[in-house]
Amino acid sequence: MEYELRNKFNDIDMDTNFAIVSSARKGINTKVFYDFANAIKMPEKNLASIINLSSRTISNYKDSQKKLEPLYGEHLLKLISLFKKGEMLFGNIDEFNYWLQKPLWNSYERPSEWLTTNGGVDFLNEELDRLAQGYPA
Numbered sequence: 095m096e097y098e099l100r101n102k103f104n105d106i107d108m109d110t111n112f113a114i115v116s117s118a119r120k121g122i123n124t125k126v127f128y129d130f131a132n133a134i135k136m137p138e139k140n141l142a143s144i145i146n147l148s149s150r151t152i153s154n155y156k157d158s159q160k161k162l163e164p165l166y167g168e169h170l171l172k173l174i175s176l177f178k179k180g181e182m183l184f185g186n187i188d189e190f191n192y193w194l195q196k197p198l199w200n201s202y203e204r205p206s207e208w209l210t211t212n213g214g215v216d217f218l219n220e221e222l223d224r225l226a227q228g229y230p231a
Contacts, residue, residue: 099174099177099178099187102129103126103130103178108174108175108178115164115168117167118164118165118168118170119167121161122167122170122171123161123162124152124155124162127141130170130173130177134177134187135187135188143210144210145173147166169211169212169215173209173215175219176215177190183222193205194209198221205218205221
């Protein structure tokens with residue numbers, strides 16, 4: 095089975111929240127943003143919106159070779175970590191993207207609606223852990 099994210103972004107420490115914050119504080123290159131958008135098959139405009147930036151701002155950062163500010167970098171790294179876990183659990187990015195669009199168990203909310211905040215990403219990480227243990231999410 096070919097994983098699109100398994101071997102990407104390994105040069106960035108994302109093993110713990112501390113590591114994510116530390117990496118984000120050092121600055122995340124915009125190339126990580128574009129590579130991630132491509133790997134998860136998400137339009138750059140949509141990913142920029144999820145991390146609460148405009149696609150024009152990301153483009154300006156890229157053109158001026160400016161790194162993402164820590165707040166946006168942290169959000170991006172948490173998303174990468176979430177999608178890596180989702181890919182491993184569901185077998186591929188397409189299946190994980192499908193899960194993100196289905197309402198959560200006993201709810202009308204879709205997981206994708208939780209991606210816009212760091213706390214929401216943390217919540218989805220917990221839901222994936224529950225799924226991996228055999229509990230409904």
